[in-house]
Amino acid sequence: MSATAATPGRRAVSLPRIHRIHRPWRLAAEASALVIAVVVAFPLYWMVLSAFKPEGEIQSTEAHPWTLSPSLDSFRRVFEQQEFGRYFLNSLFVAGVVVIASALIAFLAATAVTRFRFTYRTTLLIMFLVAQMVPIEALTIPLFFLMRDFGQLNTLGSLILPHIAFSLPFAIWMLRGFVKAVPEALEEAAYIDGASRTRFLWQILFPLVFPGLVATSVFSFISTWNDFLFAKSFIISDTSQSTLPMALLVFFKPDENDWGGIMAASTVMTVPVLVFFVLVQRRLVSGLGGAVKD
Amino acid sequence: MTNGTNAGRDASDAHGVGDGAGGSPGDPIASTEASAPAAAAPAKVPNARKATGASPGAPAAAARGIRRGPGRGGWTPWLYLAPALVVLGGLLVYPIYQLGLISFLEYTQAQVSGGEPTTFQGLGNYRTLFADSQFWQVLLATLVFAAACVVTTLAVGCGLAVLLTRVRALPRLALMLAALGAWATPAITGSTVWVFLFDPDYGPVNRLLGLGDFSWTYGRYSAFALVLLEVVWCSFPFVMVTVYAGIKAIPSEVLEAASLDGASQWRIWRSVTAPMLRPILVVVTIQSIIWDFKVFTQIYVMTNGGGIAGQNLVLNVYAYQKAFASSQYSLGSAIGVVMLLILLAVTLVYLRLLRRQGEEL
Numbered sequence: 036m037s038a039t040a041a042t043p044g045r046r047a048v049s050l051p052r053i054h055r056i057h058r059p060w061r062l063a064a065e066a067s068a069l070v071i072a073v074v075v076a077f078p079l080y081w082m083v084l085s086a087f088k089p090e091g092e093i094q095s096t097e098a099h100p101w102t103l104s105p106s107l108d109s110f111r112r113v114f115e116q117q118e119f120g121r122y123f124l125n126s127l128f129v130a131g132v133v134v135i136a137s138a139l140i141a142f143l144a145a146t147a148v149t150r151f152r153f154t155y156r157t158t159l160l161i162m163f164l165v166a167q168m169v170p171i172e173a174l175t176i177p178l179f180f181l182m183r184d185f186g187q188l189n190t191l192g193s194l195i196l197p198h199i200a201f202s203l204p205f206a207i208w209m210l211r212g213f214v215k216a217v218p219e220a221l222e223e224a225a226y227i228d229g230a231s232r233t234r235f236l237w238q239i240l241f242p243l244v245f246p247g248l249v250a251t252s253v254f255s256f257i258s259t260w261n262d263f264l265f266a267k268s269f270i271i272s273d274t275s276q277s278t279l280p281m282a283l284l285v286f287f288k289p290d291e292n293d294w295g296g297i298m299a300a301s302t303v304m305t306v307p308v309l310v311f312f313v314l315v316q317r318r319l320v321s322g323l324g325g326a327v328k329d
Numbered sequence: 330m331t332n333g334t335n336a337g338r339d340a341s342d343a344h345g346v347g348d349g350a351g352g353s354p355g356d357p358i359a360s361t362e363a364s365a366p367a368a369a370a371p372a373k374v375p376n377a378r379k380a381t382g383a384s385p386g387a388p389a390a391a392a393r394g395i396r397r398g399p400g401r402g403g404w405t406p407w408l409y410l411a412p413a414l415v416v417l418g419g420l421l422v423y424p425i426y427q428l429g430l431i432s433f434l435e436y437t438q439a440q441v442s443g444g445e446p447t448t449f450q451g452l453g454n455y456r457t458l459f460a461d462s463q464f465w466q467v468l469l470a471t472l473v474f475a476a477a478c479v480v481t482t483l484a485v486g487c488g489l490a491v492l493l494t495r496v497r498a499l500p501r502l503a504l505m506l507a508a509l510g511a512w513a514t515p516a517i518t519g520s521t522v523w524v525f526l527f528d529p530d531y532g533p534v535n536r537l538l539g540l541g542d543f544s545w546t547y548g549r550y551s552a553f554a555l556v557l558l559e560v561v562w563c564s565f566p567f568v569m570v571t572v573y574a575g576i577k578a579i580p581s582e583v584l585e586a587a588s589l590d591g592a593s594q595w596r597i598w599r600s601v602t603a604p605m606l607r608p609i610l611v612v613v614t615i616q617s618i619i620w621d622f623k624v625f626t627q628i629y630v631m632t633n634g635g636g637i638a639g640q641n642l643v644l645n646v647y648a649y650q651k652a653f654a655s656s657q658y659s660l661g662s663a664i665g666v667v668m669l670l671i672l673l674a675v676t677l678v679y680l681r682l683l684r685r686q687g688e689e690l
Contacts, residue, residue, distance in 0.1 A: 061495065068492055068500035076507040078562065079514065081533070082522045098533040140412045147409035159410070161680070166421055168676040170623045172645045173665030176652045177427035178420070180441075200420035203413055232405060261515040263626045268653060280517045294525055301518035312513035 082305070085298035086110065093295050109295035113282075113303065116296075121275060122282040123303065129191055129278060130259040133198045134252045140199070141206035142214075142248060146240065148207070149214045150222070166204035171197070175268050182269055189273035194265050202255035209254075213247025214240070249315050260308055279304045425669070432662035441658065454663040463639070464647075464664070471622065471643040474553055478621035481561045483614060486568025493573050508566035516563065520630040523559040546632055549640040556627050556641070564620060568613045575609035576602070608686055615679045619672060625649070644668050 080100075085093055087105040113119055148160055174197075182193040217240060225235045263280040270276050283304065286296035432454055439445040458464050489508075493501050511519075527534050529542040545555045579602060587597045625645040632641040635650060642650070644664055652661025 065496045065500040072503040072507040078522045143409040144413035147406035151406035173668045174424045177424035308513045
């Protein structure tokens with residue numbers, strides 16, 4: 036199901052016959068698509084550009100969309116700031132653990148709800164669906180006390196654990212389709228050949244579902260990488276356990292924001308996500324198509 | 330999904346992204362179960378274990394494991410589910426219970442530090458909250474702001490999805506890449522960049538529009554408008570990509586047949602395309618509602634914690650400020666409960682829509 040899902044640019048051949056539009060209209064549509072693409076990309080361009088602009092040009096009231104003397108000063112300021120590299124590694128660590136843990140746990144759970152029939156199966160599925168809607172922001176207060184009671188405040192664990200929980204329901208829902216797509220005959224054949232359930236699970240099902248896991252991971256990665264609220268609420272005093280969003284806020288100052296620093300830090304924070312996104316882009320789109328199709 | 334979003338847009342947060350509604354064989358949603366509260370989950374687990382584990386034939390069948398269709402599997406599914414249930418029970422269900430509990434208690438800095446005993450307030454916190462005119466103002470602002478974001482996001486996303494189907498590969502690729510870029514941008518960096526773009530002194534937008542040193546974050550409506558632009562920017566890609574995938578998934582033979590039968594473009598859209606897209610539109614709409622209702626980072630960063638004199642507060646930020654800035658944890662929790670109930674209502678509407686479409690789980 037998901038494997039055949041639409042990927043941009045793949046089935047374009049058959050469509051023009053239906054949506055036949057006249058040449059001037061098509062050209063107008065293409066021109067507007069390009070203009071919109073430029074407008075949508077502009078904030079990102081401006082971010083990277085401003086990160087490379089020398090101080091004087093940023094502070095100039097004449098905002099030019101180019102720079103003739105790119106400089107690394109802003110980046111230098113960012114990395115010289117107390118332990119920015121550490122924040123980056125913290126963010127990477129938190130997101131990495133969340134991605135791997137939630138993928139594995141969700142894989143097991145998705146297998147349970149798709150390949151077995153048991154009492155309360157439907158109830159559980161509905162509960163996973165409902166759990167997706169829970170506003171995690173509203174849970175900041177009880178989670179704060181929970182982390183305090185377990186002595187987890189100011190540790191990366193206080194960021195990892197809630198994010199695993201919040202990534203799970205969606206991951207389970209999305210993986211369901213991928214697990215379901217693996218033919219049952221394959222499972223039977225494996226058992227006839229003498230494979231145990233565990234062996235089937237990890238050596239046959241897991242590799243087949245892996246593309247789905249990648250698509251799912253994008254979402255858990257991004258939601259964790261983006262986390263601002265928990266980092267702000269749970270890491271209260273030990274800044275060595277802080278993550279990137281906090282590092283970024285340092286450059287906001289009451290009197291005069293250091294825009295160069297903010298844009299450089301933003302660039303450093305955005306680029307890994309962009310790279311990740313581009314790498315899994317195809318999987319992502321087909322995963323989405325698979326998840327929402329029919 | 331994420332703008333989840335977000336890419337989320339906090340896919341989740343971020344960009345919380347759409348849930349998959351992939352249909353296939355399974356139990357139809359039972360109406361009683363549809364309304365079962367999430368908190369009932371852990372209570373049911375032990376019963377279920379008993380129920381499945383107790384039937385004598387089940388373990389033997391599981392051991393053999395050879396059967397047509399998904400087997401009962403005895404304990405195995407619960408074994409697979411255990412880690413997920415432990416995590417969700419401990420970090421989602423229990424905190425929800427705690428949230429409700431705190432909202433009924435007197436819980437301020439004094440109680441947190443253990444200086445004073447916690448006392449049960451009954452509905453006292455809610456009474457305080459509902460008597461506060463600021464709460465109603467924030468609630469109204471949240472609803473209007475979320476509605477504006479949802480409508481704009483859907484209009485832009487669907488419009489561009491249709492545009493994508495009408496252009497050749499190159500412009501399509503350009504728009505797709507730009508949208509993926511916006512989608513992948515973390516909420517916090519997106520917020521800082523948009524504030525910078527609209528900066529009264531150094532931003533290019535005011536120069537371009539000839540607004541001089543007009544400050545967007547100073548006025549209530551202009552600040553909300555600025556946040557809205559950022560929210561739409563990072564959440565329309567999810568709608569666009571999903572709807573585009575949905576349009577492409579419609580078999581071209583169906584459209585061809587309709588046009589051979591002499592249906593007009595409009596008729597094809599109304600009678601063929603729109604009904605086939607409805608499930609996807611439901612998913613993206615619900616997802617957008619949920620996502621936009623929970624916006625936190627954008628408001629917090631772009632309006633510096635809720636705007637001048639709290640003029641740009643939304644429920645989320647309001648609850649946070651009450652709890653963590655003024656240590657009124659019980660009031661913050663009460664606001665959280667209100668949010669939870671609103672989102673639960675949205676979820677129930679969603680489940681009803683799924684059922685009406687004959688969607689199976």
